[in-house]
Structure formats: C-alpha cells, structure tokens
Amino acid sequence: MNRTCLAVILAAGDSTRMKSSMSKVLHPIAGLPMIAHVMTALQAAGMQDAVLVVGRDADKVTQAGSLPGLQVSSVLQTERRGTGHAVLTARETIAKGYDDVLVTYGDVPLVKPETFLAARDKRAEGADIVVIGFEAANPFGYGRLLIENGELLAIREEKDASEDERRITRCNSGLMVINGARALEWLEKIGNSNAKGEYYLTDIVEIARAKGARVVAIDAPEEELAGCNTRAELAGLEALWQKRRRHALMLSGVSMIAPETVFLAHDTVLSPDVLIEPNVVFGPGVTVESGAVIHAFSHLEGAHVAEGATVGPFARLRPGANLGEGAKVGNFCEVKKAEIGAGAKVNHLTYIGDAFVGAGTNIGAGTITCNYDGVNKHETRIGAHAFIGSNSALVAPVTIGDGAYVASGSVITADVPAEALAFGRARQEVKPERATAVRARALALKAAQKAER
Incomplete structure (x- = not known):
C-alpha cells in the first residue's frame, strides 16, 4: 500500500480497575506486554510511524512498545478528558501530514494485522473515516453504530442512546482510520456536551459527515476486539490468545492431545510433527524441532529441543538448556544452561546445570552436577558415551572423559580420564549380627523416653 499512515495508540490508562501498581498495558499476554502485542500487529500491517499516548509508567510503556523497524514516539497525557482529547495529545505528530491516521488502544491486544489492513483498504477506496465495529453478543456498555444505506451516520454512546438505539447490536470497538489531511480539523471540533462531560472521539463521525465526508464501518470478530479493564478480563484475553495460537499450531502440523491444557508463550516455536502431551507450559524462548515429544506436566523456558528428542514427563528445562537430536530428559529432571548431546539420556530425578553432556552418554538416576559454590557457578563437562552411575554428585x-565410568553413589571432585573407571565413595563394611544390637538399643531408648512421660 503506497500510502503513509500514522498509528496513534492510546495507552495512558491508570489501571484503576486492574488494582495494579503498574500501567494496564504492561500486563502480559503470553509473556509479552499487551502494548507490545498491539505494536507487533501494527508493524505486521506495514505501519512505519507510531505515537504512543502515555500516562502512568510512561517510560516503561514507551520501551515496551518500541520495536525494531517501527518509528515510535510518545506524548504524555496529563489529563483524562476522553478519547478525543487523548488523540489530540498527539497533535504535533498528526500535523506532520499522513494519508491515514489509525487510532487504536494499548489494551486491545488481539487485533490481527489483517483487520488494520482491511480498514486502510476501505480508506484507500475513498472513505474519509473507517470505523471498525463488531456484532456484540451483549451490547450493553458499548457505543452503537447507526448505519443507513451502507454509511455510518453516528456512534451513540450507551449513556446518550435512546431506547431504540440501545437495541442495536452492531457496536463500536473504538478503532478507526481517519483521513490524515483533515484529521486535526475534525478532532478540534469535538465538544463535551454529553452525559459524562468528556470529549468523545466517536463524535468525529457526525462532525466529518457535516463537512461532506464519507464515513463507513467494517466488522471484525468480537473476540478480536476485546479490551481489558480488570484482572478477570486479562485472564479472558490470555485464554483467547492461547486458543488462537494452539489452533494455528495444530493446523501447521503440531499434535496436542489436550490442547486446552497446553500454555504457550508469545514466541514459542513448534515444528510440524511435534507431539505435546497434556499439561505442558512453555515460557519465553522455546524452540522444539520436528519429531520431538514433550511429555505431560513439563515446563520449558529458554530451551531448544532438537529433532526426535523427548522431554518428561514432569521435566523442567530452564534457560540455556539445549537438547541434541534424539536426546532424552526424563521424569523429574531439571536441566539449566546445559548442552545435552545427541542420543544422550538424562532419565530420572536428576539435575544437570552449567554442563556439557556428550553424545550417547547415560546419566543415572539421582545424579547432580554441583555447579554452585555459594558465590560462583562452575562447569561440568562429560564426554561422549560416558556412563554416570546413579546417585552420583x-x-x-x-x-569426565569420553567413555569413562563413574560408579554409583560416587562424589567426583577430580577429573576422570577417558575410558577410566572412577569410585568416589567409602568402602562398604558388613558387621554380622550387629543389626540386632542396634535395634535393641533403639527400643530400650524409646521405652525409657515413654516411661519418663
């Protein structure tokens, strides 16, 4: 589209109903602040210039909304006098001259790039203002779209609507695209003669029409246009995002046995033919290659799982975990900042941190790498095709060199050469019949304590 466009994002909310110590738009969906979801969609829709209207946590909101390749500035809204007033806070940027001015909100994070593009297409076809609306299951509280002969006549807020207008189910999302050449002219004419005494952006429709402008509405799904004012609504947005992303991944070839129990991060990458069992959680920064299996009740964050590898059940991969092709991290294991070579096995009840495990190596149950001395972290290096016996530290x-063996129950404090066998445990001794005496002594002590009570 060979048209310039400025995106104006209203993000100055105080989080009053969120009962939060930080700006509403900084609350995350799938591990990413809401405002970043909005900016990502705008960028995907081809926007190059954006201005954030900010209030609380202004610097943090601006930082969260800044993306590479998107020119983002911010303006501070010091008073809350309605949406029309909020947009005019960006007056200087709007005045630079754009074909289109797109207005959206920092707490409406599920809008797809295609919806922004559809509104701009309608604007390119000759409409002066394009309002994005939706069919509401329950229209209470929303502004109603008054449409006649395909044109939008007005947007009537709930408190100002007549009984007949309140029966209308086609509602206003608050998102719109405005003719950039006339945007300031119309915005500056918005008044506050309404029930709340605020400057409603929605009044721009009637103002523009009075000047001969053409105003139309397009529709998008209600779920896509959902906003956020409370923690409950935040959870609802999270659920909608997760449902959408799971569906897209399954269409791409990922199998999920119980998709409603799988939780993804905004940047989770799952290749075709990956199998995800129930109750798996992905934190940020996870990539899983084709043919891998993530078993039930596992948690992954900042990890890479190569082709054919398996994780879990009940496994935890922390940042820096890198599993090679066909590697296995089994039940109740934790891996952090460690390379697990191709075909290596970390099967049961094991912690591997700050380590390198070579290809084909077997790590026995209960093994731990003691990587922390109370101040610094240290590395453990285990060669290829080594065998670490159970319950070793x-x-x-x-x-530990290639092909080396470590005996079960060993505490290894010195390097083990390749192909060597290492023991790091006390010699076992057997005392015949000593168990009888030990037991008798314990029973006598218990009886004496009981007698004292």
Whole structure:
C-alpha cells in the first residue's frame, strides 16, 4: 500500500480497575506486554510511524512498545478528558501530514494485522473515516453504530442512546482510520456536551459527515476486539490468545492431545510433527524441532529441543538448556544452561546445570552436577558415551572423559580420564549380627523416653 499512515495508540490508562501498581498495558499476554502485542500487529500491517499516548509508567510503556523497524514516539497525557482529547495529545505528530491516521488502544491486544489492513483498504477506496465495529453478543456498555444505506451516520454512546438505539447490536470497538489531511480539523471540533462531560472521539463521525465526508464501518470478530479493564478480563484475553495460537499450531502440523491444557508463550516455536502431551507450559524462548515429544506436566523456558528428542514427563528445562537430536530428559529432571548431546539420556530425578553432556552418554538416576559454590557457578563437562552411575554428585569444575565410568553413589571432585573407571565413595563394611544390637538399643531408648512421660 503506497500510502503513509500514522498509528496513534492510546495507552495512558491508570489501571484503576486492574488494582495494579503498574500501567494496564504492561500486563502480559503470553509473556509479552499487551502494548507490545498491539505494536507487533501494527508493524505486521506495514505501519512505519507510531505515537504512543502515555500516562502512568510512561517510560516503561514507551520501551515496551518500541520495536525494531517501527518509528515510535510518545506524548504524555496529563489529563483524562476522553478519547478525543487523548488523540489530540498527539497533535504535533498528526500535523506532520499522513494519508491515514489509525487510532487504536494499548489494551486491545488481539487485533490481527489483517483487520488494520482491511480498514486502510476501505480508506484507500475513498472513505474519509473507517470505523471498525463488531456484532456484540451483549451490547450493553458499548457505543452503537447507526448505519443507513451502507454509511455510518453516528456512534451513540450507551449513556446518550435512546431506547431504540440501545437495541442495536452492531457496536463500536473504538478503532478507526481517519483521513490524515483533515484529521486535526475534525478532532478540534469535538465538544463535551454529553452525559459524562468528556470529549468523545466517536463524535468525529457526525462532525466529518457535516463537512461532506464519507464515513463507513467494517466488522471484525468480537473476540478480536476485546479490551481489558480488570484482572478477570486479562485472564479472558490470555485464554483467547492461547486458543488462537494452539489452533494455528495444530493446523501447521503440531499434535496436542489436550490442547486446552497446553500454555504457550508469545514466541514459542513448534515444528510440524511435534507431539505435546497434556499439561505442558512453555515460557519465553522455546524452540522444539520436528519429531520431538514433550511429555505431560513439563515446563520449558529458554530451551531448544532438537529433532526426535523427548522431554518428561514432569521435566523442567530452564534457560540455556539445549537438547541434541534424539536426546532424552526424563521424569523429574531439571536441566539449566546445559548442552545435552545427541542420543544422550538424562532419565530420572536428576539435575544437570552449567554442563556439557556428550553424545550417547547415560546419566543415572539421582545424579547432580554441583555447579554452585555459594558465590560462583562452575562447569561440568562429560564426554561422549560416558556412563554416570546413579546417585552420583559431580562437583564442578570437573571433567569426565569420553567413555569413562563413574560408579554409583560416587562424589567426583577430580577429573576422570577417558575410558577410566572412577569410585568416589567409602568402602562398604558388613558387621554380622550387629543389626540386632542396634535395634535393641533403639527400643530400650524409646521405652525409657515413654516411661519418663
């Protein structure tokens, strides 16, 4: 589209109903602030210039809304006098001259780029203002779209609507695209003669029509235009985002046994033929390659899982975990900042942190890498095709060579050469019949304590 467009994003809300210590638009959906979702959609729709109308946490909101390749500025709204007043806070930027001015909200994070583009297409076809509306299941509280012969005559707010107008179910989302050449002319004519004494952006429709402008409405799904004012609505937006993303991933070839129990981050990458079992949580920064299986009740964050690898059940991959092709991290295991080589196995009840595990190596149950000395972290390096016996403690920094064996129950504090066998445990001794004496002594002590009571 060879038309310039400025996006004006209203993001100055105080989080009053959120009962929050931070700006509403900084609250995350799928691990990403709401405002960042909005900006990502605008960028995907081809926007290059944007101005954020900010209030509380202004610097943090501006930072969260800044994306590479998108020219973002911000203006501070010091008074809350309605949406029309909020848009005019960006007067200087609007005055620079754009074909289109697109107005959206920082707390409406599910709008798709296609919806923004559809509104701009309608504007390119000759409409001066394009309002994005929706069919509401329950229209109470929304502004109603008054449409006649395909043109939008007015938007009537709930408190100012007549009984007949309140029966209308086609409602206003608040999002619109305005003719940039005349935007300031119309915005500056908005008054506050209404029930709330505020400057409603919606009044621009009648103002523009009175000047001979053409105003139309297009529709988008109600769920896509949902906003957020409370924690309950935030949870609802999260659920909608998750449902949408799961559906897209399954259409791309990912299998989910119980998709409603899988929770994804905004940047989760799952390749075709990945299988996700129930109750799996993905934090930010996870990539899972084709053919991998993530078993039930696992949690992954900042991790890479290569082709054919398996994780879980009940496994945790923390940031820096990198599983090679065909590797296995089994039940009740935790991996942090560690490379697990191709075909290596970390099967049961094991912690591997700040480590390198070579291809084909087997890590026995209950093994831990003791990577922290109370001040610093240290690395454990285990070569290829090594065998670490169950219940071993590898005290870093330490290196275990290719093909080496570590006996079960060992505490390893020194390097083990390749193909060597290492024992790091006390010698077992057996005392015949000593158990009888130990038991008798314990029973006598218990009886004496009971007698004292």
